[in-house]
Amino acid sequence: MENFFDQTFGRLEAAIGEMDPRPYRVDQVLRWVYRMAVDDFSLMTNMPGSLRGRLSESMDLRPMPLQKRVEADDGTIKFLYRLSDGELIESVLIPEDGHNTLCVSTQAGCGMGCSFCETGTMGFRRNLSQGEILAQIAYAVRYLGDRQLLRNLVFMGMGEPLLNLDALIPALGVILDGRGFDFSPRRVTVSTCGWVPGIRRLGKADLGVNLALSLNAADDKTRTSIMPVNRKYPLRAVMNSIREFPRRSRQRTTFEYVLMSGVNDSPEDAARVVKLLRGIPCKVNIISYNLTSAGFLAPGYERMEWFQNLIGGSGQLATVRRSRGGDIGAACGQLVTSASECAHG
Numbered sequence: 001m002e003n004f005f006d007q008t009f010g011r012l013e014a015a016i017g018e019m020d021p022r023p024y025r026v027d028q029v030l031r032w033v034y035r036m037a038v039d040d041f042s043l044m045t046n047m048p049g050s051l052r053g054r055l056s057e058s059m060d061l062r063p064m065p066l067q068k069r070v071e072a073d074d075g076t077i078k079f080l081y082r083l084s085d086g087e088l089i090e091s092v093l094i095p096e097d098g099h100n101t102l103c104v105s106t107q108a109g110c111g112m113g114c115s116f117c118e119t120g121t122m123g124f125r126r127n128l129s130q131g132e133i134l135a136q137i138a139y140a141v142r143y144l145g146d147r148q149l150l151r152n153l154v155f156m157g158m159g160e161p162l163l164n165l166d167a168l169i170p171a172l173g174v175i176l177d178g179r180g181f182d183f184s185p186r187r188v189t190v191s192t193c194g195w196v197p198g199i200r201r202l203g204k205a206d207l208g209v210n211l212a213l214s215l216n217a218a219d220d221k222t223r224t225s226i227m228p229v230n231r232k233y234p235l236r237a238v239m240n241s242i243r244e245f246p247r248r249s250r251q252r253t254t255f256e257y258v259l260m261s262g263v264n265d266s267p268e269d270a271a272r273v274v275k276l277l278r279g280i281p282c283k284v285n286i287i288s289y290n291l292t293s294a295g296f297l298a299p300g301y302e303r304m305e306w307f308q309n310l311i312g313g314s315g316q317l318a319t320v321r322r323s324r325g326g327d328i329g330a331a332c333g334q335l336v337t338s339a340s341e342c343a344h345g
């Protein structure tokens, strides 16, 4: 049985056209799946029973069983899925002021080895398929019961998204398409640790989505010490590719900055950030380090505000993002899965 979400619209047209030649059938199916989040062909009541039966036999609308759902005190929800080959992945739903943001994974594990990130300790397991990326969104929409309640998608879950562009670019096509999930590109953010060829390729695709860089240090020595990717693509190369990344009017690149005591939180660090970002339409998102096995120290909220003011004082837009879902291991840098976690879940 094939994962429905792995199918391009063209392949769906061909497959459904063979079962029922009426041209509007594909649009009916797409509306049920992407707008109404229905996960059972038998419930698509405006289509003939014979077609529903044949679709049920050939395509799977629930390709990844939900292994566990955990809710944090602040309402953040972590979904753990088991893929068809047994790999485990997570996505995180973050409620805020009447709408929701979904943090989506693009790989099982991650090979980038950032020292402040728990996912990096898993190593790289494999890339997710287009369908495995889209199914995370479909499950979240189904959980919420209304596609409109899911406002933002951020590709900041497990994995380096730009190392899986063969699946991510077609998935983004479905996410942005009016017949698919129909998100505005301004509501979709792809985050990278600084994989330069990927930044260039995503830029060439010109989808209009937001780009975020996990910056964390504005000098090569510090950045290389916490993010090994910086050895291959130092800041100069990363910043050049970001300057060339297409931006729509009033669109800003986000620079994520995980603040760690004694590592990257000095006045000199702030001054370097300001200098590095000069001339780029952007905002700096200061994030508290969340407890992982790496053992860095998290600065207090006051220190984060102080750092924000150092950057903001230069006229550079800077925000502090409060940690969400830390008590269930769903906060930034905490996503990690293990078979034992499931077995005891």
Ligand code: SF4
Pocket (backbone or CB within 6 Å): 110, 111, 112, 113, 114, 117, 118, 119, 120, 157, 158, 159, 160, 193, 214, 333
């Ligand atoms: S921060 Fe992102 S790129 Fe770095 S190890 Fe974690 S998941 Fe991978």
